[in-house]
Amino acid sequence: MKAMPWNWTCLLSHLLVVGMGSSTLLSRQPLQLAQKRSLVTFRGEPTEGFNHLVVDERTGHIYLGAVNRIYKLSSDLKVLVTHQTGPDEDNPKCYPPRIVQTCNEPLASTNNVNKMLLIDYKENRLIACGSLYQGICKLLRLEDLFKLGEPFHKKEHYLSGVNESGSVFGVIVSYSNLDDKLFIATAVDGKPEYFPTISSRKLTKNSEADGMFAYVFHDEFVASMIKIPSDTFTVIPDFDIYYVYGFSSGNFVYFLTLQPEMVSPPGSTTKEQVYTSKLVRLCKEDTAFNSYVEVPIGCERNGVEYRLLQAAYLSKAGAVLGRTLGVRPDADLLFTVFSKGQKRKMKSLDESALCIFILKQINDRIKERLQSCYRGEGTLDLAWLKVKDIPCSSALLTIDDNFCGLDMNAPLGVSEMVRGIPVFTEDRDRMTSVIAYVYKNHSLAFVGTKSGKLKKIRVDGPKGNALQYETVQVVDPGPVLRDMAFSKDHEQLYIMSERQVRE
Numbered sequence: 001m002k003a004m005p006w007n008w009t010c011l012l013s014h015l016l017v018v019g020m021g022s023s024t025l026l027s028r029q030p031l032q033l034a035q036k037r038s039l040v041t042f043r044g045e046p047t048e049g050f051n052h053l054v055v056d057e058r059t060g061h062i063y064l065g066a067v068n069r070i071y072k073l074s075s076d077l078k079v080l081v082t083h084q085t086g087p088d089e090d091n092p093k094c095y096p097p098r099i100v101q102t103c104n105e106p107l108a109s110t111n112n113v114n115k116m117l118l119i120d121y122k123e124n125r126l127i128a129c130g131s132l133y134q135g136i137c138k139l140l141r142l143e144d145l146f147k148l149g150e151p152f153h154k155k156e157h158y159l160s161g162v163n164e165s166g167s168v169f170g171v172i173v174s175y176s177n178l179d180d181k182l183f184i185a186t187a188v189d190g191k192p193e194y195f196p197t198i199s200s201r202k203l204t205k206n207s208e209a210d211g212m213f214a215y216v217f218h219d220e221f222v223a224s225m226i227k228i229p230s231d232t233f234t235v236i237p238d239f240d241i242y243y244v245y246g247f248s249s250g251n252f253v254y255f256l257t258l259q260p261e262m263v264s265p266p267g268s269t270t271k272e273q274v275y276t277s278k279l280v281r282l283c284k285e286d287t288a289f290n291s292y293v294e295v296p297i298g299c300e301r302n303g304v305e306y307r308l309l310q311a312a313y314l315s316k317a318g319a320v321l322g323r324t325l326g327v328r329p330d331a332d333l334l335f336t337v338f339s340k341g342q343k344r345k346m347k348s349l350d351e352s353a354l355c356i357f358i359l360k361q362i363n364d365r366i367k368e369r370l371q372s373c374y375r376g377e378g379t380l381d382l383a384w385l386k387v388k389d390i391p392c393s394s395a396l397l398t399i400d401d402n403f404c405g406l407d408m409n410a411p412l413g414v415s416e417m418v419r420g421i422p423v424f425t426e427d428r429d430r431m432t433s434v435i436a437y438v439y440k441n442h443s444l445a446f447v448g449t450k451s452g453k454l455k456k457i458r459v460d461g462p463k464g465n466a467l468q469y470e471t472v473q474v475v476d477p478g479p480v481l482r483d484m485a486f487s488k489d490h491e492q493l494y495i496m497s498e499r500q501v502r503e
Helices: 028-036 319-325 359-373
Strands: 009-013 039-042 050-055 062-066 069-073 079-084 088-090 108-110 114-120 125-130 137-141 147-149 168-173 180-186 198-203 242-249 252-263 272-283 293-301 304-316 332-340 352-358 421-426 431-439 442-449 453-458 467-473 492-496
Touching (some): 050 114, 050 492, 062 114, 114 180, 168 242, 168 252, 180 242, 180 252, 242 304, 272 304, 272 359, 293 332, 293 352, 293 359, 293 421, 304 352, 304 421, 319 442, 332 359, 352 359, 421 442, 421 453
Parallel strands (some): 304 431
Antiparallel strands (some): 009 039, 050 062, 062 069, 069 079, 088 108, 114 125, 125 137, 137 147, 168 180, 180 198, 252 272, 272 293, 293 304, 304 332, 332 352, 352 421, 431 442, 453 467
């Protein structure tokens, strides 16, 4: 496929119609047909870059967040309506934004990068947050992208001052008889006094309500947020927490992160900066964030450590893989992509691994840590929150699977890494995205790569080994971006890449 001077969103028609007649062999005819199918493509304006993609699971419509524009597309990638979000006069040093008060900084025409795109199904609206004006959001009607609201007059309305599209992640928690809440996790780009790194916000029914995006709870001493202490930057000047993925399951909300820390190499007295991948867990109903727990994650294969998280996706085990892992078919699994090592964030090595985590095993490890801490064993062990050396306090109480913390022994870090199960590795073409699906009891993973290829992998292959059964060049140039989504009927897969600038 010839490289084009625009961005691509690709639709793979009937991607999941793959023969599964044998437990160890894929039928050849559908595989050959899949190789011959053409890709449907959509291109935006030549000056745009694509940032985020979501699919309405009720209608099948696609919402695409781009630089300066939001698109609504049909399932076959026809443009139904667009909404312009930029550019506008701005300066990232203006705080509050110049739309709130006069800014003394020089203003210039500035692009609006889409940093978060969420569907609020309960209120039939799209939440589109950009990089302009310290990260304000528009609430757009799903039907026609009409602007329902754009709150900007309070500091709670500025969600993130970072200009990168992969810097913010949001998870909506919905209720039948109450206003929903939005958990927001964001990099702060050295501005911890302005932006909490993680918080829970109100999603009011009225898109123009004064309380939209207000903290779920906030008083003089406690709030539904966690900020990075300014002292942390004296130890690691470029400290930040990069949020790669987020989801809710059961009573909890989870975020998968990448964050720097200082460690002493074996045999050395000096410390060096490395990056550690961690899972963050919070109770949905915890308004004071006393349930905040971090646990490091990674995987290893043949003596090689894969520790830099690239992408993740929550799926189910399926019957075949479930039997292998000893879990129910409907058990939650995290499909993750890691690159090799710990020392490079922006320029990850090409060696990468597809690993799976059983979510219950992570939760069991967290419960064990909570139980030991409430027996008074160890310390809180969270260096970046300045509680690494604070001793755990003993308390007589029962800690079950749904324990949501007290105003003691929190926030809490787990020191021992939870290791995932490596199922596939790639040494040359770094894996950059992942999505998974259960098809006729089999667990299938679809992995995008740096060069723009899509790898189709049967995770529960013969003798318990993963089987890569097809590789397709889906975008050129790559890489395939993190956001991939299935169509409403799961017969198509939408894949997105960003235009590359080359020297």
